[in-house]
Amino acid sequence: MSSTRPAVTDDGTPPSTTGGITLHSTTSTTRRHPVRLxxxxxxxxxxxxxxxxxxxxxxxxxxxxxxxxxxxxxxxxxxxxxxxxxxxxxxxxxxxxxxxxxxxxxxxxxxxxxxxxxxxxxxxxxxxxxxxxxxxxxxxxxxxxxxxxxxxxxxxxxxxxxxxxxxxxxxxxxxxGDVCINVDSVWFEKNPDVPVPATLDDLTKPDYKDLVVLTNPATSTPGLSFLAGTVSQYGADGYLEYWTRLKDNGVRIADSWSDAYYSDFTGAAEDGTRPIVLSYSSSPAYTLTDDGGTTTASLPATCTRQxxxxxxxxxxxxxxxxxxxxxxxxxxxxxxxxxxxxxxxxxxxxxxxxxxxxxxGALAENPIPVDPVVVARDRDTWISDWTDTVLG
The missing domain is CATH 3.40.190.10 (Periplasmic binding protein-like II)
Known part of the structure; x- marks a missing residue:
């Protein structure tokens, strides 16, 4: 069962846009995953x-x-x-x-x-x-x-x-749990010319222009987990270049997981336009079909442990x-x-x-390693530099 939320903030105003990237600034009480009745x-x-x-x-x-x-x-x-x-x-x-x-x-x-x-x-x-x-x-x-x-x-x-x-x-x-990129499997079945992505690098390819929604690491724990994963994957000297490629490819940044999932993700929002979202490895366990299947999937190569x-x-x-x-x-x-x-x-x-x-909803066998000591030391710098690069 899909859940929907209006594409406006809690005070009734439309989402704001910064630097060409759409921002949603609601604080939602919506649960983390769409659960069937x-x-x-x-x-x-x-x-x-x-x-x-x-x-x-x-x-x-x-x-x-x-x-x-x-x-x-x-x-x-x-x-x-x-x-x-x-x-x-x-x-x-x-x-x-x-x-x-x-x-x-x-x-x-x-x-x-x-x-x-x-x-x-x-x-x-x-x-x-x-x-x-x-x-x-x-x-x-x-x-x-x-x-x-x-x-x-x-x-x-x-x-x-x-x-x-x-x-x-x-x-x-x-x-x-694992913070992972999720995809709307139904959307990809209806659009067979677009291959399902598998890796972080894939998200920067032209095939996925304007199809990805992620969350702000300054306000969202999955957003920060994902940011830390990109630092681990591309190094302190390369992660901002990766985010620049995402930005150039039309990534949307939401302030919270619930905004990204319930307002932008085609797998949960009736008026969603993005079939690729930052969520959890467990999310597909809550988008079940009547025959015991699921309408979404997580990408194990993109996961970080939370x-x-x-x-x-x-x-x-x-x-x-x-x-x-x-x-x-x-x-x-x-x-x-x-x-x-x-x-x-x-x-x-x-x-x-x-x-x-x-x-x-299985955990990833080999999540991207994130050192909590490094996170504690460098988190504020990452967020500041990310903000300047992606939202600036």
Whole structure:
């Protein structure tokens, strides 16, 4: 089932154009992937059954800069969970947490980049107690700004890999996925003279002029993941030349994933004009046909790995409750719902995955390597230079 959004911003104005490239500046609450109604119904039933046994483990006492080790009384009371616009707890999960003594309010703050910016701007008076959805390309910014109180959850699976930057233990990995170029398979079937692209280089070819929509790395976590992938692929001396070729080939830049996918991508928007979009390897698992096939495909050679983290906010009004929510996000019951609610792989490798996810949403075997230390060091320079080159 396709989802559509009007090609205007949330305040009713048309998208703006900068340097010949169309920009969309909405902050969307649309989910990350188009999900069929049948999948949603199944997910709701699964959530209701699974969450009955899920609950926060006893939290541990921590201080800024130290990991948890000492037990404390069970957490309770109101907790505000900040997240990006593509995730929210279900009503069943919120009810389950309430039965455990936690009154959780979910506040969506926009795309992942916007979320991190808001965390930094409000760090002296945080908007909530705990956050989920900060990814491996933006996390070090928030860590360096002192946004988090360090916490190591006792529920963290042994196989989960911590963020390998200074202070990386301040955040807890919850899910993972691959940011990849996706194509509208139906569009390409109807246009057989245009071959399906396979690589990053292909996107700069004349065959794909005015057919590609990507996202702004300054405001979008998949956009930054993709930018980091181009730096890794072409080197610090060559990635801007690659982006110049994309620009010359008519690439469109949207501010958020949801704008690109639901306003521009032909595979999701009825009035979309771009059959090539930056999305996720899991996206094709949510564009299913009645016979079990899918109408979209991801391109494995273009993928970079994205990990999303949760963290307790320094200065939280209810730090014990915040730690309990982090534990809850790692519970096997909630991890099992992530393919249907976050549209990502759970960080716990022992959690069973939906058949459609395994068949159509597999992680790339060899994603483009991105070093988080290099990202932390050079991210701001990349974004500044990218802005001057692509939007300037």
């Amino acid at each position: 049948a999948a949603l119904a199944l997910a709701s039933a699964t959530l209701l059954a699974a969450c009955a046994s899920a609950g926060p483990t006893p939290a541990s006492t921590t201080t800024p800069g130290a990991t948890a080790s000492t037990s404390e009384a069970p957490a309770s009371g109101p907790v505000t969970l900040l997240t990006h616009s593509s995730y929210e707890l279900s009503k069943e999960q919120i009810a389950d947490l309430k039965e455990k003594g936690l009154d959780v309010k979910v506040v969506q703050v926009g795309d992942g980049g916007t979320l991190v910016n808001q965390l930094i701007l409000t760090k002296d008076a945080p908007l909530g107690d705990v956050v989920f959805g900060v990814d491996n390309t933006f996390a070090s910014r928030a860590i360096d700004a002192g946004v988090f109180e360090a916490y190591t959850s006792p529920a963290l699976p042994a196989a989960a890999v911590p963020l390998k930057v200074a202070g990386g233990d301040a955040v807890t990995p919850v899910d993972q 990990v999303e983290y949760a963290g307790v906010l320094a200065g939280a009004k209810n730090p014990a409750g915040a730690r309990a929510v982090v534990d809850y996000l790692l519970s096997p019951e909630l991890q099992a719902t992530l393919p249907d609610t976050a549209y990502m792989y759970p960080v716990d490798p022992d959690v069973a995955l939906p058949e459609s996810f395994q068949k159509h």
